[in-house]
Amino acid sequence: MRIETLAVHAGHGVDPSTGAVAPPIHLSTTFEREPDGSYREGLVYTRTANPNRGQLERAVAALEGGGAAAAFASGSAAIHAVIQALDPGAHVIAPKDCYHGTLRLLRELFARWGVETTFVDMCNHHEVERAVRPATRLVWVETPSNPLVRVFDIRWLAGLAHAHGARCAVDNTWATPVATRPLALGADLVMHSSTKYFGGHSDVLGGIVVARAEDDELFARVREMQTTGGSVPSPFDCWLTLRGVMTLPWRFRAQSANAAHVAEFLAAHPRVTAVHYPGLPSHPQHALAATQMEHPGAMLSIEVRGTGANAMAAAGAVQLFTRATSLGGVESLIEHRASVEGPETHAPDTLLRLSIGLEHPDDLVADLDQALGGAR
Ligand SMILES: *Cc1c(COP(=O)(O)O)cnc(C)c1O
Numbered sequence: 001m002r003i004e005t006l007a008v009h010a011g012h013g014v015d016p017s018t019g020a021v022a023p024p025i026h027l028s029t030t031f032e033r034e035p036d037g038s039y040r041e042g043l044v045y046t047r048t049a050n051p052n053r054g055q056l057e058r059a060v061a062a063l064e065g066g067g068a069a070a071a072f073a074s075g076s077a078a079i080h081a082v083i084q085a086l087d088p089g090a091h092v093i094a095p096k097d098c099y100h101g102t103l104r105l106l107r108e109l110f111a112r113w114g115v116e117t118t119f120v121d122m123c124n125h126h127e128v129e130r131a132v133r134p135a136t137r138l139v140w141v142e143t144p145s146n147p148l149v150r151v152f153d154i155r156w157l158a159g160l161a162h163a164h165g166a167r168c169a170v171d172n173t174w175a176t177p178v179a180t181r182p183l184a185l186g187a188d189l190v191m192h193s194s195t196k197y198f199g200g201h202s203d204v205l206g207g208i209v210v211a212r213a214e215d216d217e218l219f220a221r222v223r224e225m226q227t228t229g230g231s232v233p234s235p236f237d238c239w240l241t242l243r244g245v246m247t248l249p250w251r252f253r254a255q256s257a258n259a260a261h262v263a264e265f266l267a268a269h270p271r272v273t274a275v276h277y278p279g280l281p282s283h284p285q286h287a288l289a290a291t292q293m294e295h296p297g298a299m300l301s302i303e304v305r306g307t308g309a310n311a312m313a314a315a316g317a318v319q320l321f322t323r324a325t326s327l328g329g330v331e332s333l334i335e336h337r338a339s340v341e342g343p344e345t346h347a348p349d350t351l352l353r354l355s356i357g358l359e360h361p362d363d364l365v366a367d368l369d370q371a372l373g374g375a376r
Contacts (some may be wrong), residue, residue: 004249006106011055011056011060011242012040013288021243023055026046026235027236029045030046032055036211044216046235047232049227052236053232053233055242056069056071056208056245057069060198063248064172064183065183066181066190067175067212068210068216068219068223068278069208069209070208070222070225071194072226072231072232072233073233074271075101075195075196075205076207077192078169078207078208079101080105080225081225082169082189082218082223083105083115085225086137086360089135090135090138091115091116091136092106092110092115092116092117093120093128093136093138094119094139095121095152097145097346098140099146100146100341102171105371106140107119108146119156122152122157123152124206125153128160129137134140136164136218138161138166138167141157141168141169141187142171143180144174144293146299147278147337148352149174149276149297149300149301150276151283151285151289154180154182154292155185155186158186159186160312167189168187168188169188170187171191172190173191173193173197174297174299175191175297176248178248178253179252179295179296180293183211183269185292189209189222190209190210190211190217191208192208194206196329197251198241198248198326198328199329203331204241206237206241222225229269250356252295255298256298257295258357258359258364259277259279259299261365262300262356262361265300269372270305271372271373273350274302275301275306276283277296278297279296279297297357298356298357299353299354299355300354300356300358301337301352303352305352307350308336308350309337311349314352314371315352315371317370321368325340326353326355330357332355332356332364334353335353337351337352
């Protein structure tokens, strides 16, 4: 079945006990045992398994072409579980411009627990090769990257990891399975912040890790982190996220088309010195993106002519865009990245990051045009 059909149907059907078409929300934390001590549906306690979580996990696993998934209370909790599934002393390779929460987890939290990370420019394959050590256990990929929207070659990176006995995990939050299915490109694990496109309406936090099979060695440890570590999403959060998943393919495609329209307009704007968007022929990995991404996505960043003050002024003048962090919702967002990330940021001071939503693209373009005019 195609992704649109899987999005609507995978993971759940009509509720057998009531005939309800929309899935009921199972808030119960505990489940009854039969007189013989067994459990009717195998459900025992909601931290270890819950019907709504199971539905969400089956749906997202199906969209990614995987065989198992573990849902978490946030994307960060999902990343945490993957890294904690490694042994102390393990070495990780990660991109320099990964999500700044991932950067902080690896650099500040896990470094203290004996997991060391080398941060590399993942476009530079020689630099990635040079970073490999005997202790390397994981190549962490995040593509497209934040905030320069670089595209990294998943097939090559997974191949390199496997050649050295390591595993490859891909943070697929920005691409979604609508554009990129990392498992098909050789990755071992796929991770999402479902807070973004899966939820899609900026109203629910979540994370998920997908693998080819439940008995994958690394995934089995991720599952252990989920059920024993306990950083699980609530049944209502799972229900909301699954509701978002049902429209994901159509939302993502429309948002991606909107973003392409906005990117083309900005590329020709006199107040903009650079547009970072994989759908533009000027993008350094445009050709790779065309092979790895079915749609260029709805994230782009621009550099405003002048100084950081000009960029701030432009962000300050928007009327339709909302000045806020995050991405993947139906509403378009704009953000001055350097001031959000703080002193350790890689983002240029003149950079604004845009998450394009489902408004009409002409209205988005008109708003950016007047806001940039204000930065003159
Ligand atoms: C938002 C995000 C995360 C973190 O997810 P939370 O749900 O906010 O914890 C991780 N990776 C990427 C690429 C993100 O955009």
